[in-house]
Amino acid sequence: MAIKFGxxxxxxxxxxxxxxxxxxxxxPALDLTTRPRxxxxxxxxxxxxxxxxLTPDDxxxxxxxxxxxxxxxxxxxxxxxRLSLDEVVRAAERAVHLSIPVIALFPYTDPALRDxxxxxxxxAENLVCRAIRAIKARVPDVGILCDVALDxxxxxxxxxxxxxxxxxxxxxxxxxxxxxxxxxxxxxxIIAPSDMMDGxxxxxxxxxxANGYTDVxxxxxxxxxxxxxxxxFRDAVGSxxxxxxxxxxxxxxxxxxxxxxxxxxxxxxEGADMIxxxxxxxxxxxxxxxxxxxxxPTFAYQVSGEYSMIMAAAQNGWxxxxxxxxxxxxxxxxxxxxxxxxYFAPRAAEKLNKQS
Numbered sequence: 001m002a003i004k005f006g007x008x009x010x011x012x013x014x015x016x017x018x019x020x021x022x023x024x025x026x027x028p029a030l031d032l033t034t035r036p037r038x039x040x041x042x043x044x045x046x047x048x049x050x051x052x053x054l055t056p057d058d059x060x061x062x063x064x065x066x067x068x069x070x071x072x073x074x075x076x077x078x079x080x081x082r083l084s085l086d087e088v089v090r091a092a093e094r095a096v097h098l099s100i101p102v103i104a105l106f107p108y109t110d111p112a113l114r115d116x117x118x119x120x121x122x123x124a125e126n127l128v129c130r131a132i133r134a135i136k137a138r139v140p141d142v143g144i145l146c147d148v149a150l151d152x153x154x155x156x157x158x159x160x161x162x163x164x165x166x167x168x169x170x171x172x173x174x175x176x177x178x179x180x181x182x183x184x185x186x187x188x189x190i191i192a193p194s195d196m197m198d199g200x201x202x203x204x205x206x207x208x209x210a211n212g213y214t215d216v217x218x219x220x221x222x223x224x225x226x227x228x229x230x231x232x233f234r235d236a237v238g239s240x241x242x243x244x245x246x247x248x249x250x251x252x253x254x255x256x257x258x259x260x261x262x263x264x265x266x267x268x269x270e271g272a273d274m275i276x277x278x279x280x281x282x283x284x285x286x287x288x289x290x291x292x293x294x295x296x297p298t299f300a301y302q303v304s305g306e307y308s309m310i311m312a313a314a315q316n317g318w319x320x321x322x323x324x325x326x327x328x329x330x331x332x333x334x335x336x337x338x339x340x341x342x343y344f345a346p347r348a349a350e351k352l353n354k355q356s
Contacts, residue, residue: 052333054326056099056352060145060299061345063091064236065107065127072108076232077304078311080343082108085134092139098349102143102190104341105131108238109152117161118150121179129186136187145190145219146183148176148204157234157243159195159250167250173200177207184213192276194221196250202270219299220272223260223286226251229279229305236304260286261293268296276341279303281328284335291336300332302342326351 039049066072066082074080083091088105095103107127113120120126132144149159150172156162160172172195180191191208193200201220208216226248234240252259264275275294277287278301291298310328314321325344332340342348 052330054330054333054348054352055356056349057101058329058333058337058339059100059345059349060102060104060339060341061091061095061100062104062106062341062343063088065105065131067110067127074232074236076235077308077343078315080236080307082236085131088131089134089138092135092142094346096139096142098346098353100142100345100349102145103135104145104147104192106147106233106237107131107152108236111238111242114153114155114242116155118153118175121150121153121175122182124182124185126182129182132183132186132188143189144187145192146188148180148183148191148193148200149195150175150179151239151243152237154239155242157239157241158245158247160197162244165245169197169250170199172197173203176200177203180204181207181211181213184208184211184216188216190217190219190274192219192221194224194278196221196224196252199270201267201272205271217273218271219274219276220267221278221301222264222267222272222275223283223290224251224276224278225254225283227254227279227282227303227305229282229303232304232308254282257286257289260290264290264294264296268294273297274299274338276301279306280332280340281306284331287332287337288335297338298336299339299341300335300337302328302332302340302344304343307343322347322351 039045064074064080064082065088066084069084069086071081071083071087074082092103105128109120109127128146132146135142135144151157151159158167160167161175176193176195176197183191191204193204201218205218208214226246231240234243267275274297275290276299277283277290280300280302287298287300306328310321310324313319314324325348329340329342329344329348
């Protein structure tokens with residue numbers, strides 16, 4: 001399904017008639033030494049002094065997987081589909097063609113394979129591992145990022161092990177370590193723990209190194225907030241119908257910012273190569289503070305709800321979707337992001353490549 005952007009509605013502007021052309025000529029010339037508009041007067045001047053630039057190198061493309069054949073539309077994410085193994089290989093080829101450096105894999109797991117412990121996450125023949133091998137066999141030069149969390153695999157929809165209504169931390173970390181090793185063995189380049197369990201980055205780094213995967217990188221979901229913007233993603237991976245309760249005991253409180261700095265400091269000390277803030281636009285202040293404080297490669301995730309809001313408004317003709325897409329993406333760069341995970345990645349890359 002192609003992404004379609006609606007035509008923006010014409011704004012209602014009150015037109016005030018100009019009584020005389022002489023009126024403008026009579027205005028006294030301002031005695032200004034500095035006129036900032038000089039640098040905005042032409043396209044070439046604006047490009048010359050632009051402070052932040054977005055390129056395809058800044059994009060990570062999240063892709064949803066499904067068993068079977070073909071593509072399955074995600075209704076709450078217009079233009080986004082779950083892809084079969086054949087289709088995800090084609091997506092990887094497209095990513096290389098567009099100079100998108102990394103694709104991120106997220107599975108829709110058959111409900112029959114979900115259980116309370118998320119055991120399918122440890123299956124070396126699960127959908128993610130098969131996709132990794134298929135992509136690497138055909139498109140070895142694209143980077144592959146894999147989510148490490150149990151929510152696509154659990155019958156209760158949580159990121160960790162649930163016992164008597166409580167998400168267990170240390171027991172969950174032990175399972176996440178095994179999940180990370182299974183993905184690394186399949187050929188994953190970047191392990192991205194999104195679960196927000198305490199100590200998981202250090203445990204995963206230790207296990208990767210001990211098993212010979214010293215070159216596998218870790219991008220930690222450092223500041224992942226308990227957000228209302230994840231709804232369409234949960235539809236895409238099938239956890240929206242299984243989730244019991246909420247995730248506030250392990251994902252961060254939206255009112256906190258200093259806590260994100262503490263989380264970043266811990267993840268860096270435990271061996272994270274890159275860190276991430278999620279969601280994106282509602283947390284640009286958090287992104288900026290983390291980048292300023294630590295100077296680490298720092299990423300933002302423009303999550304499903306952010307994407308779907310822009311798409312819905314564009315399809316209803318309420319805004320110019322393409323301009324809103326690009327404006328939202330440059331906002332991440334302006335706030336300090338080194339890159340962005342975004343469902344707009346292929347569309348934005350196509351536009352950027354045409355401009356270059």
